[in-house]
Amino acid sequence: MVHAAETSLKVLLEGTKQYLVPLYQRTYSWSRQQHVRLWEDVLKLAEDRSVDHQTTHFIGSLVLAPAAANGPAGVQQFLVVDGQQRLTTLSLLLCAIRDHRGESEGANHRERLNEQYLINKWEKESLRSKLLPTQVDRASYQSCLESTPHAGAGDPIGKAYNYFRSQLRQPDEAGNPIDLAAVEDAVIQGLSLVCVTAQAGDNVHRIFESLNNTGLQLTQGDLLRNYLFMRLPSRGDKVYSNLWLPLQKTLSSDELETLFWLDLVRDDARVKRTDTYNRQQVRLNRLSGEDAIEAAVKRFARLGTLFAVILHPEQETDADVRRGLQRLYSWDTTTVYPLLLHLLDQRDTGAADSATVARTLTIIESFLVRRLLMGRATNNVNRVLLGAVAELRANRPLDEAVRDYLSTGRKYYATDRELLEGIEHQSFYFNGAPHQRALVLRWLEEHLGSKEPVNLSNLTIEHVLPQTLTAFWEQALSTGLEADETVEDVHSQVLHTLGNLTLTGYNSELSNGPFDKKRTVLATSGVRMNQEIAENEVWGRAQILARAAVLAQRAVSIWPGPSSQSPSGASELWQLLDSALTELPAGSWTTYGDLAALIGTHPVPLGMRLSTHPAPNAHRVLQAGGTVSPGFRWPNPDRDDDPLQILRSEGVTIDDAGRADPGQRVTVEELAELVGLSTDGLQVLPDLAPGQDRARRDRFLGQLTTANDISVVNGVLRLLDRWTADGGELVYGNNAQTSCFPVVRTPLNRENAPWPVAIYPAGKVEVVFKHMASRPPFNDLAMREEFRLRLNAIDGIDLSASKIQLRPSFPLDVLSDEKAVEQLADAFSWFLQVTWQANS
Known part of the structure; x- marks a missing residue:
């Protein structure tokens, strides 16, 4: 049972009382803004009470509970369950008024205000102060209460006291001194509070918890x-x-x-x-x-x-552990924290030594770097690392247990072979976060052990072969072109690979200049890898691939691989593809769509795979109409034979229009039987709506498949298929990393169409609150907040309310979970529906 009554500071503080702020309360935290508002309210109230002395101003509530030790006599103690910030500020204001009046009008004011409102004069030391803040704040508050030389220190308590002291010295708007008596009267009797008092025996913490467990007031x-x-x-x-x-x-x-x-x-x-x-x-x-x-x-x-x-890794005393912690701290992923805490905890309890911890830190770093180099920087990495501690094998040395955990399942701890392939072919410039790419290059450079090391942290990534082709570079790339290959093809293949990237502080000077100019600058660089590049007389595809091979071997020696060097989960998709093609009999053919449905991807990335990697019987894969794809090419540049002629020789009937006999087509169900898979649930994934540009769409799909686990790819495809089925459209970006925008075009709003997210194939989904804010109905903050809450209900998505005006993001690998895909699709359907209602 509680009792509530309106009261004043005079009633609260007069008499022999003490208000204790419990240890479970946070420290004093009111800021300058809140002090200013209170002071302005007090001045206005003082002016109003000079006209009508009954005027009051309500400033909030105070929740109290009687202390268990209270008796019929002596100091009555109360716990401040809620409102301690307000009560502390008012007490500091009274201290400031007391000191100012004592200095300017006489010592009697100091004694009067102390004895009436601030101290219990005749009580023992522990009961003397009418307000007893939390332990952290007590010393500072006591200095203000006793007017010691330390009063007004730089902590929040001292800042509040200093602010009120300075304001009391200021003249009013007419230039006259402030009416101190009127100000004191306004504070003591004019400010109104509702005081809620619990009864003896009530669970004080439960009251406090019910007031504050909203996520808004307390962390x-x-x-x-x-x-x-x-x-x-x-x-x-x-x-x-x-x-x-x-x-x-x-x-x-x-x-x-x-x-x-x-x-x-x-x-x-x-x-x-x-x-x-x-x-x-x-x-x-x-x-x-x-x-x-x-x-x-x-x-x-x-x-x-x-x-x-x-x-703060610099606090670590062991040099090897310190180095490992510093490098992981630089990588900037908090998902390693549970595992790092476990490592240090194991060492602290004697279950591991520093050498073991240092080796384990190297394994974690290797796992992250190798994923980045093979283009799997973000795929499920949060779940892998957050779940590590609970999955570690007991009775194994810590470093071995962590390495075994990261090496098993589909965690994409790249093998040496995968690392070598990834460095040669991956567009490294788009993998992971920018600072992580720069770190890998810095660590590769540091491994060379220059005798005159330079400050690598100030250097940026430079494309040796520039992003913009000039006449010089077109000529440089034209050497060694293969049949039907263009300069643009070569440029796009090697431009962003690791072999073409370095670190320099001369980006603007190098820019798109010819190689002989760049070579001169690189040769004089203090960066060893730049000196290595300058040893080449020309720079083209052959030199880039050769450097990629050197860097790959260097990476293998720096970052140890998984405990098993068998292909990781990243290769399972293509292993199934090779198995199906191996089983495809002579005299038959199949389609890109059939194969894609079998292995669980989209026809476009599958076609890209077949054009760049050797695969058995790839010539037996045709378009749905039985024709050879215009983009078909043999991965081996020495082959130029006609796939139709080979099909004819194998027994496939080809008509005059170049179409294979439909009766000889092996369907997805038949492919499944050939490789021994169940046909339950197999279906051909529908093609995506073309959006603005089919070529951009295909580039988006290719990048999506290259950078992500197949479960993520399929999740994205299901989400976008649902979007278009519900009436949305798809638009694709024109940057090197091709993004996808699900847009809503209504009859009344074609040009300023809103979109909920931007999907980046490298690994994130950006929620575009900033752009929504100018497009109805999401120009209403409440609608954006509703969308945020719908997204946050999905496991793996946690968008802060503070970013409702920005463009926060969540990992793309959230879409590896089927339930999350369905929930996100439902949120998108709601977005579509309310947008149509507002714009139709």
């Missing part, structure tokens, strides 16, 4: 701290001083929240940050007694010290 870490100290009624002060306060000084509020989340993720990778408090509370509810709760706080404090080393 997940705040709520957990509050819960812990509610469970420490007799030891709270000691545990707070000895364990919690050092932890709170070591980590920021956000870092603390991350720590509590990481602690959960080590056991269950599915835990969301927003569930941190509830899941930790479930754990702690199993503990009984203050000994167990104190041990839990001690464990958090120990983990916090380890987490601080992850965030």
Whole structure:
């Protein structure tokens, strides 16, 4: 049962009382903006009360609970369950008024205000202050209360006191001194609060939790701290001083929240940050007694010290571990944190030594770098790393256990062969994040061990063969062209590969210039890899491929591969393709669509694969009408024989129009039987709506398949098929990385059509709130917020409310999950529906 009543500061503070801010409350955090608003309200109230002394101004509520030790006499103590920021600020304002009036009008004002509203003069020291803030704030508040030389320090308490002191010295708008008596009267009697008082025996923490567990006022870490100290009624002060306060000084509020989340993720990778408090509370509810709760706080404090080393690797004392942590910190992916925390925890408890931890850090780095080099930088990497700790094999050395975990399943820990192929063919310039690409080049350079090292952090990535072809470079690439091959073909094949990229501080000077000019600059560079490039007299496809091979061998020696060098999950798709083509009998043929349906991809990337990689019986794959694809080419440049002639020789009937006999076509069901697969659920994936440009669409699909796991590719295809089936259209970008935009064109809005997301094949989906804001109905903030909430209901998507005006993103590999695809498609259908309603 609670009692609520409107009251004033005079009623609250007069008499022998003390208001205690519990340990579970956050520290004082009001800012200058809130101080200014309160002061302006006080001045206005003082002016209004000079006309009508009954005028009041409501400033909010205060929730109190009587302390358990209260008796019929003595100081009545109350716990401040809610409203401590407000009560602390008003007390500091009274301190400022007291000091200003004491200096300008006489010492009697100091004594009067102290004894009436700020202190219990005749009580012992612990009960003397009418307000007792949290431990962190007490010293600063006490300085203000006692007017010591330290009053007004640089912390939030001191800043509030200083602000009010400075404002009291300012003249009013007419240039006259502020009427101090009127200001004091307005604060003491004119400000109105609703005071809600709980009854003895009420669960104070439960009241506090119900007021604050909205996610808006307190962080997940705040709520957990509050819960812990509610469970420490007799030891709270000691545990707070000895364990919690050092932890709170070591980590920021956000870092603390991350720590509590990481602690959960080590056991269950599915835990969301927003569930941190509830899941930790479930754990702690199993503990009984203050000994167990104190041990839990001690464990958090120990983990916090380890987490601080992850965030600040320079604190690590072992040189090899420090280097590994620094490199992973530079990689900038928080998904490694649970695994890193586990490594340091194992060492701290004696289960591993520093040498083992250092080797394990190298394995983690190798896993990330090799994925990047083979074009799988983002595919399921979050889930792989977040789930690592729970999946590690027990009774194995830590480095071996981590390597085995990363080497099994479809985690894309590239083998040496895959690494060599990826470096030669992958468009490295679009893999991963820009800073990660630069790091790989820096680490390759550092491996050369220059005796005169340069500051590589200031260098940027340079294309030796430039992105814009000039007459010089067209001539350079024309040498060695194969049949039916163009300069543009060669340019697009090698431009963004690792073999054509380096680091330099002279991008503007090098630009699109001819190689002899670039060679002169590169030869004088302090970067060893640039000197290696300058050793070439010309620069074209042959030189780029040769350098790619050198860099690949260097990468193999720097970054160890998986425990098994058998092909990873990335090759399973193409292994099935080769198996199906091997089983395809002479005298028959099949289509790109049939094969794509069999292995679970789209016909366009499958065709690209067959044109660039040797495969058995590739000439037996035709277009749906039985004709040879115009883009068909033999991967072996020495072959120029006609595929139709080979088909005829094998027994396929070809008509005068060059069409194969439909009766000799092997369907997808028959292909499945040939390779021993079940035909349940096989279906030919429908072609996508062409959008603006079929060539761009095909480029998008090719990049999508190259950069992602097949489950992600199929998820994207299902999502886009659903979008077009619901009436949406697809538009494709014209940059080197071809993005896809699902747009809504209505009869009344063709030119300013909105779109919900931009899909980037390299690994992210960007939610374009910024663009929606100028397009109805999403120019209404409430509609954008509704869309954000619908997206956040999907596992793997967590878009911050603070980015509702920006373009936040989520990983493309969310679409590897069928349920997530369906949920996202439903959210897109809602987007379509409300857009049509607003624009039709």
